[in-house]
Amino acid sequence: MFETQYNEEMEAEVKRLEAEKAAQGKRTLKITVIIGSPRGMKGNTGRLLKEVMAGVEEGAEIELFDLSAIGVTPCSGCEQCHKTGICNIKDDYQIIKESLLNSDAFILASPNYIFSVPAQLKALFDRSGNIVHCLKLEGKYAAVVETSGGGEDDEVIRYMVRFINSTGAQSVGSIASQGGAENAFPKQELLFENARKLGKELCRCVREKERFPDQAGYRGAFKARMKRLVEYRKDDWTEEYKYLQEHN
């Protein structure tokens, strides 16, 4: 009698766990996409980004922010975001921040502008001080898209990956290319195939909660540094201190 009841309970528990797993598998993924090219989606970066987006799993909810079309004003350095969690400047940044906070994953796309990212994207990075201090994107995944004129891609990719890791997120990889002539990339077919693979990989990493041990060292050390910094300013940076206390 006892054994039968025990088996039934076990079976019910297994079924419940299986249903939970299936529901998790079907959950719609939310992906925030940010393009920093002043040429928007019409430029080289946009064309490559479109292929990455095409690789994203069917049904995913994509929110695209084209920084050439919407305004993100440069940071004024007022430190208000550290105190309250809300930026003093009233523009589209808050919408992008909300989208990132609610996402499972994000994609950063940028051309190489003098060995770095264009001012439009740098402004967004600078405005993300509150996200960075508190590593508010921990648990999320990101991919990088980059194009250049002369094939100098690595420096810009490294910079964007560092930003990603400094938000607490993990980078699943990147795709990059020289612009090429007449709206065609060199080895375009292979490039686009790899771009679509990157989009797919981003979703797989979210679904399977992939881990990237090679990024753990930087992320851990950076988090420890930010915690020390916020602790030091705790009387002033109250929102950040509270957030880090609650999300340890």
Ligand SMILES: Cc1cc2nc3c(=O)[nH]c(=O)nc-3n(C[C@H](O)[C@H](O)[C@H](O)COP(=O)(O)O)c2cc1C
């Ligand atoms: C202001 C400016 C600065 C650039 N700086 C670099 C650079 O330092 N290195 C490089 O390889 N390409 C550089 N480029 C070329 C762009 O990175 C390249 O054309 C890119 O594919 C443009 O992407 P887009 O069409 O999405 O804007 C620069 C282009 C511009 C307009």
